[in-house]
Amino acid sequence: LPLALYQIQNKFRNEMRSTGGLLRVREFVMKDLYSFHTDEKDLDNYYKKVIEAYKRIFTRCGFITKITEASSGTIGGDVSHEFMMLCQTGEDTVYFCSKCDWATSKEKAQKCPKCGGKVETGKAIENGHVFKLGTKYSPKLGAYFVDRKGEKKPIVMGCYGIGLGRLMATIVEAHYDEKGIIWPKGVAPYQVYLIAIEKSGEEVYRKLKDEGIEVLYDDREDVSAGVKFADADLIGIPVRLVVSPKTGENLEWKERNKTNTEILPLDKVIFRLKKT
Structure with missing residues (x-):
């Protein structure tokens, strides 16, 4: 004892x-x-x-x-x-x-x-x-x-x-608003909610996973982009990343508790996620 x-x-x-x-x-x-x-x-x-x-x-x-x-x-x-x-x-x-x-x-x-x-x-x-x-x-x-x-x-x-x-x-x-849950980063089930729109996000998904980043990948093909965005807000993962023809080789970054978005290269996305 x-x-x-x-x-x-x-x-x-x-x-x-x-x-x-x-x-x-x-x-x-x-x-x-x-x-x-x-x-x-x-x-x-x-x-x-x-x-x-x-x-x-x-x-x-x-x-x-x-x-x-x-x-x-x-x-x-x-x-x-x-x-x-x-x-x-x-x-x-x-x-x-x-x-x-x-x-x-x-x-x-x-x-x-x-x-x-x-x-x-x-x-x-x-x-x-x-x-x-x-x-x-x-x-x-x-x-x-x-x-x-x-x-x-x-x-x-x-x-x-x-x-x-x-x-x-x-x-x-x-931690919530009218759209859904807002998970604190320290206890969120995933770090990132990755959305693919009109192009594959498999390569980005694989690179994020290889860096040890926890990713929830929404690769559904039978729902609209609006539904995916709404579900991302509802589930409330801290960071939403979007892969689309509009972003090109970059990614759209949006934090769940903020309204603004940014267009960032993958290496900067990985740096931010590892830093937090």
């Missing part, structure tokens, strides 16, 4: 009916992490590391996240925290300080108990939950260790979870 183990696995929830799209469903994919320690101090240190790692994950997702003290519910433990992404369509309410990092999902305070700043209210979606389980389950599971003095003691535990389907749905709630 210490020891940390994680798994990504399907889970099931006893929901009478699913609500909120992917935010709350009966079957979902969950990333679970479990940690095992010799004492509370070691658990405290690891717990703080996980919180910092989760903060980095949610920052890459483009979230404004508030970390709130939370009820441990049926899982138990003395301490737990939730990671709440501020969002107008959120199903939860959070109260947070306008000056510091204090936040809670419990009853609203008149002023921040940490710095005295103004307390604001916002709607939010939960995306992560961490628990200090302590020794709640150790005696029941027979989970003990022998310390250096030869004494038998219960293992001190923590658990930490992120719902992956829920996370993906929250990214969409945070």
Whole structure:
């Protein structure tokens, strides 16, 4: 000890009916992490590391996240925290300080108990939950260790979870417009949406792939260019590239979150994509 183990696995929830799209469903994919320690101090240190790692994950997702003290519910433990992404369509309410990092999902305070700043209210979606389980389950599971003095003691535990389907749905709630999704570059399923119009894009596709660039290639021949453009906006890959007689040996470059387009040679396209 210490020891940390994680798994990504399907889970099931006893929901009478699913609500909120992917935010709350009966079957979902969950990333679970479990940690095992010799004492509370070691658990405290690891717990703080996980919180910092989760903060980095949610920052890459483009979230404004508030970390709130939370009820441990049926899982138990003395301490737990939730990671709440501020969002107008959120199903939860959070109260947070306008000056510091204090936040809670419990009853609203008149002023921040940490710095005295103004307390604001916002709607939010939960995306992560961490628990200090302590020794709640150790005696029941027979989970003990022998310390250096030869004494038998219960293992001190923590658990930490992120719902992956829920996370993906929250990214969409945070990043979209009237045309569709706008994936943040750090978590997009592809780097490029490549469209071929009235000419083959196979050579460009192959060269991009050879450079290690992740490409979604729309080579459909039975739909119009307008449909392809609309689908590119709907799916929301960060960069749209177009191969057509109009562009010649070059490519049309357009970023999903911008309105302007550029005509660029392939080598400059590759340079930009690798740089970002």
